[in-house]
Amino acid sequence: MKKIITPNKENWEGLTARPGINKAELTATVQVILDEVKQNGNRALLDYAARFDQVKLTSLEVTPEEIEGAKAAVSDELKAAIQLAKGNIEKFHQAQFSSEEKIETTKGVNCWRKSVGIQKVGLYIPGGSAPLFSTILMLGVPAKLAGCEEIVLCTPPDKLGKINDAILYTANLVGIKNIFKVGGAQAIGAMAFGTETIPATYKIFGPGNQYVTKAKELIQQDGVAIDMPAGPSELLIVADKTCVPSYVAADLLSQAEHGADSQVILLSDDEITIDAILSALEIQLALLPRKDIAQGAIDNSKAILLNSMEDCMEFSNLYAPEHLIIASENANQYINSVINAGSVFLGNYSCESAGDYASGTNHTLPTNGYARNYSGVSLESFQRKITFQQLTAEGIQNIGPAIELMAAEEQLFAHKNAVTLRLNDLKNV
Numbered sequence: 323m324k325k326i327i328t329p330n331k332e333n334w335e336g337l338t339a340r341p342g343i344n345k346a347e348l349t350a351t352v353q354v355i356l357d358e359v360k361q362n363g364n365r366a367l368l369d370y371a372a373r374f375d376q377v378k379l380t381s382l383e384v385t386p387e388e389i390e391g392a393k394a395a396v397s398d399e400l401k402a403a404i405q406l407a408k409g410n411i412e413k414f415h416q417a418q419f420s421s422e423e424k425i426e427t428t429k430g431v432n433c434w435r436k437s438v439g440i441q442k443v444g445l446y447i448p449g450g451s452a453p454l455f456s457t458i459l460m461l462g463v464p465a466k467l468a469g470c471e472e473i474v475l476c477t478p479p480d481k482l483g484k485i486n487d488a489i490l491y492t493a494n495l496v497g498i499k500n501i502f503k504v505g506g507a508q509a510i511g512a513m514a515f516g517t518e519t520i521p522a523t524y525k526i527f528g529p530g531n532q533y534v535t536k537a538k539e540l541i542q543q544d545g546v547a548i549d550m551p552a553g554p555s556e557l558l559i560v561a562d563k564t565c566v567p568s569y570v571a572a573d574l575l576s577q578a579e580h581g582a583d584s585q586v587i588l589l590s591d592d593e594i595t596i597d598a599i600l601s602a603l604e605i606q607l608a609l610l611p612r613k614d615i616a617q618g619a620i621d622n623s624k625a626i627l628l629n630s631m632e633d634c635m636e637f638s639n640l641y642a643p644e645h646l647i648i649a650s651e652n653a654n655q656y657i658n659s660v661i662n663a664g665s666v667f668l669g670n671y672s673c674e675s676a677g678d679y680a681s682g683t684n685h686t687l688p689t690n691g692y693a694r695n696y697s698g699v700s701l702e703s704f705q706r707k708i709t710f711q712q713l714t715a716e717g718i719q720n721i722g723p724a725i726e727l728m729a730a731e732e733q734l735f736a737h738k739n740a741v742t743l744r745l746n747d748l749k750n751v
């Protein structure tokens with residue numbers, strides 16, 4: 323982890339750069355995959371499973387027997403933990419329902435909105451070396467609450483063609499029935515365009531690597547919505563003298579172990595604190611089962627000494643992290659300084675892992691600086707807002723003349739005439 327001492331502000335922008343691969347090559351590679359899936363459907367998906375997942379599948383669908391087997395295989399302790407997390411996530415997202423009032427903007431003119439669940443949504447659940455069954459809770463729970471009629475879930479199989487038991491148990495617990503053994507950019511293409519087996523969806527959710535993220539960006543050109551650009555995970559920690567160095571080190575590694583393309587940033591106004599954290603990190607890293615993966619991320623990461631906590635918060639807002647931890651006994655005093663962040667964790671006991679699993683907040687969050695203009699997934703992510711208006715005779719008489727004048731000024735005389743006809747009829751009543 324590179325240590326940087328009080329860089330000049332003009333150099334901060336460069337320090338916010340994320341690790342990445344050649345964007346032109348990435349786009350070209352993913353476009354080929356999407357085109358193949360669009361043209362060849364299931365055949366392309368089976369070919370890519372053999373090429374990328376090293377598995378020869380005879381069917382893409384998860385069977386009821388596989389789900390029953392997974393339910394039996396998951397331990398009672400893990401089931402209880404998943405159910406606890408599900409309950410907290412439901413509570414947090416259930417509270418996001420809002421009542422839409424009918425507003426009389428002018429006498430006789432009433433306007434309101436109605437929330438409607440998106441009919442068909444696709445959920446991408448990363449698998450591989452870290453099968454993220456927790457993401458099913460984060461996406462499936464609000465999708466069900468929002469009233470989405472059809473939920474499609476894609477996740478990559480292992481080399482035996484098997485989906486992780488906890489993924490299948492959690493999907494079943496949430497009530498998701500359409501589960502398919504497809505991973506990577508090809509899964510995004512399948513849920514965007516549909517195949518002989520996998521239904522096309524209207525909006526696709528879920529984190530993934532840079533190929534998945536690029537696929538989500540590209541399918542928008544075909545009219546399919548996405549939750550946000552959510553690529554490799556990242557964490558920024560602002561730590562002062564009152565932090566617990568071993569806790570901070572553990573938090574940094576908790577994100578680093580997601581993948582070598584992840585990034586963690588440590589900011590502090592105290593060099594002794596930075597050194598203590600880096601020492602603890604080296605000790606903990608050596609003991610991690612995924613230490614090689616974590617080391618790759620640590621190599622792309624930085625520990626930066628700045629002149630003050632105010633500078634740390636300013637740098638954090640420039641970086642716009644997916645996850646932000648303020649590791650301080652005085653964390654609450656910096657709440658108003660947070661402008662750009664996906665999800666914030668305050669104080670020495672608020673580990674990022676809490677938000678990943680069971681506190682109730684959603685862990686599907688914008689990365690790569692997109693926290694400047696995107697929010698994390700919420701109940702509203704799975705809803706559309708439809709506006710309604712209803713005008714009485716009095717209402718059209720009150721605002722009609724203004725509409726006529728405005729339409730005429732824009733040279734849209736059919737617009738004007740739609741009002742004029744009604745007003746003339748009312749004059750004759």
